[in-house]
Amino acid sequence: MTSGEVEVSERIKVVRLSGRGVYDREEIYPLLDKSFLCHVGYTINGEARVLPTAYIRIGDAIYLHGHLQNQMMHALLDGQTACISVTFMDGLVLARTGFNHSINYRSVTVFGKAERVEDHKAEILDKFIDHIIPGRAAMIRPATPQELNATLLIRIPIEEAVAKVRTGEPHDKESDYDSGIWAGVINLRTYPESVEVCPRLEADMAKPEHVEQYMAQQSLFD
DSSP, rough: OOOOOOOTTTOOOOOOTTTEEEBBBHHHHHHHHHEEEEEEEEEEEEEEEEEEEOOEETTTTTEEEEEETTTHHHHHHHOOOEEEEEEEEEEEEOOOOGHHHHHEEEEEEEEEEOEOTTTTTHHHHHHHHHHHSSSOGGGSSSOOHHHHHHHEEEEEEEOEEEEEEESOOOOOGGTTTTOOOOOOEEEEEOOOOOOOOOOOOOOOOOHHHHHHHHHHOOOOOO
């Protein structure tokens, strides 16, 4: 894994509220590793598209996968630069004026060009599963050659990346602090809520340990 700051190009430089920008891979990569859902920006025939999809970071690259006929995947392989965004919403910042309302968040934006991956495909796809539900890959049937052939796996080197983070209280005009208006932060959290068992399971089959451990989490993205 490459350490240190990425080159701060004009494309990733945070201009407004520049103090929120983070360019150090050692801070960016842990944020990427906390999630498994990103939004991918790309173009088809000159039209902008954004789609959500699962991802995993391995080393200095983001990996995406989809069906062999997936339109987005093929568009990314045409040489264009993909824009990948990951966002965590941590709190609603309620200020004394609508203008100063905000959101506490952590976000990462990555730019890079896609490469098709054929080597170690099954191993990487298992890592995808374990990245989302740790311990799951070893419990399920291995992918067949036909399933692997029907899956397109791409690697997007992290050529440019920036994190942007807001934390803390509302920031109001000094003259508004004595207005008598309530202000504060409503903290938010994403957590596992419940399990819906497949109706075709045997009635007495217990939930596996990795599911129990997943459900015990108080927060997925802290």
